[in-house]
Each structure stands twice: as C-alpha cells, then as structure tokens.
Amino acid sequence: MFEQLVEIFTSVAFYAAVIRLTAPLLLAAMGGLVAERAGIITFGMEGMMLMGAIGGAVGSYYTGSVLGGLAFAMLAGMFLALLYGVMCVSVGANQVVSAVALNLGALGLSSTIFALVFSNRAVGVVTEVVSVPSMQPVKIPLLGDIPILGDILFNQLPLVYLALISVPIVWFVLYRTTIGLKIRSVGEHPHAADTVGISVVRVRYLSVLFTGLMAGLAGALLSIGMLNTFQENMSAGRGFIAYTAIIFGKWEPLGIFLGTLLFGLADAIQLRIQALNLPIPYQFWVAFPYLVTLLALVLFVGKATWPAASGQPFKREGK
Amino acid sequence: MESLLRLEKICKSFPGVVANDHVDLEILPGEIHALLGENGAGKTTLMNCVYGVYRPDSGTIYWKGQPVEIHQARDAIALGIGMVHQHFMLVPPLTVAENIILGLPSPREPLLDLKSASQQIRELAERYGLPIEPDVPVWQLPVGVQQRVEILKALYRQAELLILDEPTAVLTPGEVEELFKVLRAFKEKGLSIIFISHKLEEVMSISDRITVMRAGKVVDTLPASRTNPHELARMMVGREVFLQIEKPPCTPGEVVLELENVRARSDRDLPALKGVSFQVRAGEILGIAGVDGNGQTELAEVIAGLRRVTDGRIRVLGRDITHCTPKEIIDMGVAFVPPDRQHMGLLMDFTVSENLIGKSFDRPPFSKYGFLQKQAIENFCAGAIYRCDIRTPHAHVPVKLLSGGNQQKVVLARELSLQPRLLIAAQPTRGLDVGATEYIHRQMVEARSAGTAILLISTELDEVLSLSDRIAVMYEGEIMGIVPAEEADLQQIGLWMAGSRAHQAAETPQTV
Numbered sequence: 001m002f003e004q005l006v007e008i009f010t011s012v013a014f015y016a017a018v019i020r021l022t023a024p025l026l027l028a029a030m031g032g033l034v035a036e037r038a039g040i041i042t043f044g045m046e047g048m049m050l051m052g053a054i055g056g057a058v059g060s061y062y063t064g065s066v067l068g069g070l071a072f073a074m075l076a077g078m079f080l081a082l083l084y085g086v087m088c089v090s091v092g093a094n095q096v097v098s099a100v101a102l103n104l105g106a107l108g109l110s111s112t113i114f115a116l117v118f119s120n121r122a123v124g125v126v127t128e129v130v131s132v133p134s135m136q137p138v139k140i141p142l143l144g145d146i147p148i149l150g151d152i153l154f155n156q157l158p159l160v161y162l163a164l165i166s167v168p169i170v171w172f173v174l175y176r177t178t179i180g181l182k183i184r185s186v187g188e189h190p191h192a193a194d195t196v197g198i199s200v201v202r203v204r205y206l207s208v209l210f211t212g213l214m215a216g217l218a219g220a221l222l223s224i225g226m227l228n229t230f231q232e233n234m235s236a237g238r239g240f241i242a243y244t245a246i247i248f249g250k251w252e253p254l255g256i257f258l259g260t261l262l263f264g265l266a267d268a269i270q271l272r273i274q275a276l277n278l279p280i281p282y283q284f285w286v287a288f289p290y291l292v293t294l295l296a297l298v299l300f301v302g303k304a305t306w307p308a309a310s311g312q313p314f315k316r317e318g319k
Numbered sequence: 320m321e322s323l324l325r326l327e328k329i330c331k332s333f334p335g336v337v338a339n340d341h342v343d344l345e346i347l348p349g350e351i352h353a354l355l356g357e358n359g360a361g362k363t364t365l366m367n368c369v370y371g372v373y374r375p376d377s378g379t380i381y382w383k384g385q386p387v388e389i390h391q392a393r394d395a396i397a398l399g400i401g402m403v404h405q406h407f408m409l410v411p412p413l414t415v416a417e418n419i420i421l422g423l424p425s426p427r428e429p430l431l432d433l434k435s436a437s438q439q440i441r442e443l444a445e446r447y448g449l450p451i452e453p454d455v456p457v458w459q460l461p462v463g464v465q466q467r468v469e470i471l472k473a474l475y476r477q478a479e480l481l482i483l484d485e486p487t488a489v490l491t492p493g494e495v496e497e498l499f500k501v502l503r504a505f506k507e508k509g510l511s512i513i514f515i516s517h518k519l520e521e522v523m524s525i526s527d528r529i530t531v532m533r534a535g536k537v538v539d540t541l542p543a544s545r546t547n548p549h550e551l552a553r554m555m556v557g558r559e560v561f562l563q564i565e566k567p568p569c570t571p572g573e574v575v576l577e578l579e580n581v582r583a584r585s586d587r588d589l590p591a592l593k594g595v596s597f598q599v600r601a602g603e604i605l606g607i608a609g610v611d612g613n614g615q616t617e618l619a620e621v622i623a624g625l626r627r628v629t630d631g632r633i634r635v636l637g638r639d640i641t642h643c644t645p646k647e648i649i650d651m652g653v654a655f656v657p658p659d660r661q662h663m664g665l666l667m668d669f670t671v672s673e674n675l676i677g678k679s680f681d682r683p684p685f686s687k688y689g690f691l692q693k694q695a696i697e698n699f700c701a702g703a704i705y706r707c708d709i710r711t712p713h714a715h716v717p718v719k720l721l722s723g724g725n726q727q728k729v730v731l732a733r734e735l736s737l738q739p740r741l742l743i744a745a746q747p748t749r750g751l752d753v754g755a756t757e758y759i760h761r762q763m764v765e766a767r768s769a770g771t772a773i774l775l776i777s778t779e780l781d782e783v784l785s786l787s788d789r790i791a792v793m794y795e796g797e798i799m800g801i802v803p804a805e806e807a808d809l810q811q812i813g814l815w816m817a818g819s820r821a822h823q824a825a826e827t828p829q830t831v
C-alpha cells in the first residue's frame with residue numbers, strides 16, 4: 001500500500017489533477033472576493049455555480065459549441081447574481097438568508113431545466129446521459145514542453161488558465177485601479193465612499209455581477225469542462241468551499257489561491273485513494289476534502305479580518 | 320460684498336423633530352463663520368443639507384448668487400464645498416493618499432496614480448502647513464492627524480468653502496491651537512470656513528461672525544467683535560446661564576473608595592497604572608486632572624471591575640473589590656459614567672427606556688419572576704425623562720437618534736437612579752454643550768450633597784477645578800499630587816500635568 005501511495009504522489013497526472021480540481025474553486029473564489037471586498041457576503045456562489053453548470057450544458061447543447069456554452073454559463077450565473085443584488089443591495093435584505101434561498105432555488109431550477117431539456121419526453125425523466133460538446137485541453141506552446149511542469153500546468157483546459165491568471169488580475173484590479181479603490185472603500189465604509197460621490201449601489205451591483213460571471217464560469221468548468229454533461233447538484237458544495245477559501249485567505253488573492261489549492265489537493269488525494277479500495281468506507285474519502293477545509297480554518301486562520309461593512313446594507317439617512 | 324453661500328428658509332424635519340426651521344444663513348468670501356448652538360440645535364443637519372447628504376424639505380441654496388440644487392455630496396464637491404464631518408469619513412485600512420483621492424478620476428484612468436497623488440498631497444500639505452505622510456494607513460494615525468487628512472481631502476478637491484463640524488471636540492488644547500493657526504492661514508488665502516462648535520471661548524477667538532442656532536432656528540448673526548461669551552450663552556440656551564457652579568460647602572463622611580498601590584496594564588500591555596493610591600469620602604468630589612492618555616481610562620476601568628488589577632487593593636466601603644466582577648461591583652452601589660458613551664455607556668440601537676433600565680432591569684420592580692414589568696418600566700422612564708429633561712419624542716426611540724447631550728443625560732439618569740454610594744464619572748461632559756454640561760454638573764453636585772462619593776476623571780481642567788472638593792493630577796499612571804480645591808494653585812497643577820514634581824517635592828503625598 002505504501003508503494004501505491006508513493007506512486008500516486010510521484011505521478012505527474014496527480015499534480016495535474018490537483019490544478020484541475022483547484023480551478024473551479026479558484027474561479028468562483030476570485031469572483032466572490034470582488035463582491036466580498038465591496039461588502040457583499042458571497043454565500044450564494046453555490047447557486048451561481050450550479051446555474052453556470054446547467055447554463056454551460058444547455059448552451060453547449062443548443063449552440064453546438066463550447067463558446068456558446070460559456071456564454072450561457074456566464075449569463076446564468078449573472079442572472080442569479082442579479083437577483084441576489086436586488087435582494088442585498090436594493091432591498092437591503094439579510095444577505096445570508098437571501099443567499100440560502102437562492103442556493104435552494106438554483107438547485108431546483110437547474111434540475112428542472114436539466115429535465116426539460118434533456119429528458120426522454122416519453123418517460124419524463126433523464127434516462128440516458130446526453131453528452132454535449134465539451135472543452136478540450138490546450139497545450140501552451142513552449143511552456144507546455146517543459147518537462148514535468150509543462151504537463152502539470154500548461155496542458156490544461158482554457159478555463160483552468162483563466163482561473164490561474166485571475167489571481168494576479170484580481171489583485172491588480174483591487175489594488176492598482178480606481179475601480180478597485182472604490183470597491184475596497186465601499187466594503188469598508190460605504191458612507192465615506194458616498195460622501196466623496198461614489199455610487200455605493202452601482203459598485204455593489206457591478207461587483208456582485210462579476211461574482212456571478214466568475215461563478216458561472218466555474219460551474220461551466222464542472223459541466224462542460226471536466227465532464228460533458230450536467231448532473232443534479234453538480235457543484236456539490238464547491239461554492240461553499242470557495243467561500244471558505246476567501247475567509248481562509250483573509251480576503252487577499254494570494255491567500256485565497258493557497259486555500260483553493262489546499263482543497264484541490266485534498267480532492268485529488270481522495271479521488272486516487274478511493275480507487276485503491278482500502279478497507280475504509282468510501283464516504284470517508286468523499287468527506288475528506290471538507291474535513292481538511294474545516295481543519296485548515298481552525299488551525300491556520302486565527303482571527304479573520306472582515307471587510308468592515310460586510311453584510312451591511314447601505315442606506316442614506318434622511319433622504 | 321457678494322456672498323459665497325446663502326441659505327434661504329431651509330427646512331428639514333425628521334420623524335418627530337423639526338431639525339431646521341426656516342434657516343437663513345449667509346457666508347461671505349474669506350470669512351470664518353461660526354455656527355454655534357447646543358447639541359441638537361440642528362447645526363449638523365443644516366450642513367448636511369448644504370453638502371448634499373440630506374435633501375432639505377424646502378428652501379433655497381444660493382452659491383455665488385445662483386440658486387443651486389445639491390442632490391448628493393458629489394454636487395457639493397463640484398461646486399467647491401468641502402466638509403469635515405464630526406465622525407470622520409475616512410476608510411481606516413486605506414492609506415492617507417488613497418483616502419484623499421478616493422472617488423476622483425485618475426490622470427491614468429483606469430489605473431491609480433498614487434505616486435503623483437502623493438507628490439501633490441505633499442505639496443498641498445506644505446503650502447497649508449499640514450504635515451502628513453501620504454503612505455500610512457489612516458487607522459494608524461492619531462485623531463488629530465486624521466482630521467488633517469479630512470481637511471486635505473477637501474483642499475485637494477479645491478474647496479472654496481470648508482465646513483468643519485465640531486472639529487475641536489476630538490483635539491487636545493495644543494492641537495486646537497494648531498488647527499486655529501491653519502484656519503487663519505486658510506482665511507488669508509481667501510477660503511471661507513464654517514466652524515461648528517458649542518464652545519464659546521473657541522468661537523470668540525477664531526471667528527469673524529457668529530450665527531447662533533437654537534432648536535432648529537437661527538437666533539441671530541453677530542460679528543464676534545460685538546458680543547461676549549455671556550450673551551452668546553444666553554442666546555444659545557435661551558435663558559441666563561451660570562458659567563460658575565454653585566456648591567454648598569463640603570462635608571466629607573466615611574471613606575467610600577480606597578485605592579492602595581493599584582497597578583494595571585493598558586490594552587497594549589504597557590504599565591498604565593503604576594501604584595495609584597487615594598481615597599474618596601462620602602459627600603465629596605475628588606477630581607482627577609491630567610492630559611488624556613495618562614492612565615485615566617484604565618483607572619476608571621479598574622474601579623468598575625472592567626480591567627484586571629495586577630497589584631494592589633481597591634476597597635469600597637471597606638470591602639475588598641479588587642477581583643470582583645463588574646456586576647458584583649454594581650451591586651455594591653458603584654455607578655459608572657464611562658468616558659465613551661457611544662460604545663460603553665449606551666446600547667445605541669436600544670431605546671431610551673431600555674437604556675434607562677439597563678442596569679436594573681433584572682430586579683423588582685422592573686422584573687418579576689423573570690418577566691419585565693411593562694407598567695413599572697413605563698412609569699419609571701416617564702419620570703426619568705421628565706426629571707432629567709431628556710429631549711426625546713418618546714421613551715421608545717433608539718438612543719442613537721438623540722443628540723450627544725441627551726444621550727449623556729440618559730446615562731447619568733440611569734446611574735443616579737441606582738442611588739449609588741460611589742459615582743465614577745469619566746469625561747462626563749465630553750462633547751457636550753453649555754446647557755447639557757451645566758445640567759450634568761448640577762446633578763453631580765446634587766448627588767454629592769446627598770452623600771454620594773464622586774470620583775470625577777476629566778481632561779477638561781476647568782471642569783475639575785470648578786467641581787472638585789479635592790484635586791489630584793495624574794501623569795503617566797501616577798498620582799502627582801492631591802490638593803484641596805481651595806488651595807489649588809494653577810501653576811502647580813500645570814507643572815504636575817506636565818510631569819514635574821519639582822518645586823514642591825515635599826508636599827506631594829500619595830495619599831491624603
């Protein structure tokens with residue numbers, strides 16, 4: 001058994017899998033980070049990912065192209081984000097409660113759409129797996145030829161590359177652009193932002209729509225990236241893991257990257273070990289990545305420093 | 320001369336309150352115009368209308384003679400109006416430069432250009448004598464410097480009119496002098512300033528003209544040269560004010576509070592109290608003077624049981640309370656007016672009545688068998704609101720909507736309703752106006768005459784001098800000396816405050 005473990009941990013394919021499994025979390029978490037920094041709790045990423053997953057499958061099915069699938073996925077994620085924005089920004093409802101409601105709604109909606117689009121009309125249920133056009137790995141010239149590293153990092157799906165470069169991009173936008181400064185100020189002290197003429201409402205809507213877009217892509221990565229079909233509740237808590245990664249990373253892109261990597265690693269480990277048929281119930285291994293996340297939060301995070309206005313609706317007084 | 324800003328019949332109401340009632344105000348170019356009024360007079364509301372934070376219900380704003388519509392802060396900024404709010408509008412984790420350029424287009428849009436911004440800020444700071452380090456996060460700065468950032472923020476936006484809402488409330492006397500120098504320099508350069516305050520002396524010394532507001536209305540506008548503090552106080556409060564407190568002679572009784580070599584550490588884990596000893600007797604006020612940050616807060620907290628004593632003894636009525644819980648200490652008859660009413664003294668989102676019974680809700684008559692007794696609470700609160708003249712529409716308004724003076728009245732009413740043996744009053748009148756201050760002082764003197772021992776901790780030397788029967792001075796966690804009020808020598812006290820025991824070394828006993 002020891003040899004089998006050594007084999008796993010020395011194989012290039014294992015590390016490529018780590019990156020691949022990290023990517024959807026990373027996409028969602030980087031999207032979520034932007035809204036979080038604007039003061040919106042992104043507990044609703046789970047639902048946005050599911051919408052992205054079904055959107056990707058449906059879009060890919062109808063347009064017959066992966067790009068069409070991606071467009072649908074982004075729109076589906078943003079649709080849910082828009083609803084979330086209306087509840088949190090315009091209505092000022094409790095954000096966690098709204099997110100829970102939308103997550104549940106998205107679960108039902110995605111399954112319904114799945115059944116409507118892909119079901120065997122006669123029976124009314126999805127009887128056979130319908131495959132749709134799906135993404136193919138793209139080997140990056142030159143970089144892809146580097147031994148070992150090339151196979152791990154540079155022979156992946158395009159969305160995986162996008163996830164990786166989103167880390168420096170989001171960092172750059174947050175810390176080096178005017179919109180980034182606006183986002184950060186709105187999340188920390190919306191009244192101060194308001195008094196210098198920043199539209200808190202607009203910044204928050206834009207941020208949450210960006211989260212929807214990214215979480216939608218993350219969902220598409222699950223449905224038309226890793227598979228070529230949709231499955232009910234396909235996100236399986238990854239939206240929540242992405243949210244946890246934001247806390248783990250203390251609202252900083254690099255820390256969040258490490259957090260998602262940790263979960264990706266745990267996920268890859270459990271997939272391989274399950275295959276070894278050890279005398280441990282497979283349910284343990286399925287739960288393993290979540291346990292790792294929990295443990296990491298408890299052990300390494302310490303006191304989290306939330307954006308000060310996190311979860312607080314903004315309302316001008318006396319208008 | 321044509322006015323820079325003119326307000327005509329501005330009205331603004333909140334549910335239950337008319338905050339501004341047909342207010343007229345004219346600001347001339349290059350003048351320092353004071354807006355004087357008690358807390359709740361409507362000064363902040365009026366300025367928020369000018370700055371676009373609120374929309375006036377009616378009335379017209381003229382800017383350089385033209386009627387203007389100011390819908391939001393952005394419009395005011397575009398006209399050339401800058402405002403430094405009483406509660407600063409700075410984003411703590413952002414740097415000084417980021418705070419100053421926040422919301423402005425960048426020359427390298429969409430990229431930030433912090434380098435050139437820092438450069439410009441340095442130049443601006445130089446020109447106006449407001450030294451600043453642009454790359455430091457704002458939360459690391461002392462309050463006085465944060466205020467400087469706010470002022471620079473307005474100047475950076477090329478304000479021609481600078482509104483300062485109670486700028487001196489958060490400053491030490493030295494910093495106030497600095498600020499006044501800067502304001503005079505602004506005036507030289509042609510800026511107009513609206514200076515909001517309720518401190519008469521300050522207003523007299525800095526302003527060209529003074530507008531007095533009371534209960535939402537303008538009482539009058541006068542040149543500073545043709546008025547005096549007494550007249551202003553009368554206009555502000557609406558009746559004759561006694562700037563001096565009348566105090567029956569002191570008849571001290573038994574020792575109520577006794578500290579013996581008390582030591583404690585600050586939040587930053589530095590020694591804050593270094594062996595403090597004194598006694599307070601029933602029926603006397605012991606005033607502790609000193610510059611802010613010399614251990615006064617920690618002193619109040621150790622007595623109230625809110626901070627751990629590392630060494631020494633505290634006794635109340637002979638009983639050792641050094642390691643008692645706050646609740647046990649309250650039950651001993653110790654009342655506490657904390658220095659920071661917004662965070663410690665009150666639950667801001669709770670109503671006036673909930674705050675009034677905040678320390679006694681769990682005993683009869685307010686609670687029976689674990690149920691709150693609505694009628695008893697209503698009766699008690701109605702009485703307290705009437706007796707203490709708490710200005711509130713009714714008892715069920717969240718206390719955060721009250722003005723500072725009325726909030727403090729709620730705190731004091733609650734504490735005195737417990738009929739305490741000992742009252743610790745820390746900064747009881749910080750940020751309050753003449754009327755409220757006078758009221759709080761009278762209440763304290765009354766409690767003292769009724770036999771309560773009072774420990775007054777205040778950084779306002781005048782307050783300590785006028786209220787106390789004995790005066791102690793704290794410096795760096797030590798009591799420099801204690802003198803009876805009638806023997807107090809201002810020069811000596813000043814020396815103690817600055818940390819010098821020099822010329823009376825023999826007469827600085829640790830205990831009296």
Ligand SMILES: Nc1ncnc2c1ncn2[C@@H]1O[C@H](COP(=O)(O)OP(=O)(O)O)[C@@H](O)[C@H]1O
Binds near residue numbers: 358
């Ligand atoms: N946002 C608000 N909602 C309700 N009442 C308010 C609000 N702001 C101020 N008030 C009330 O309006 C009156 C004037 O307040 P304010 O302008 O803050 O006075 P000042 O600045 O002179 O102390 C007070 O009675 C206050 O309680």
Ligand SMILES: [Mg+2]
Binds near residue numbers: 359363364405484
């Ligand atoms: Mg005010």
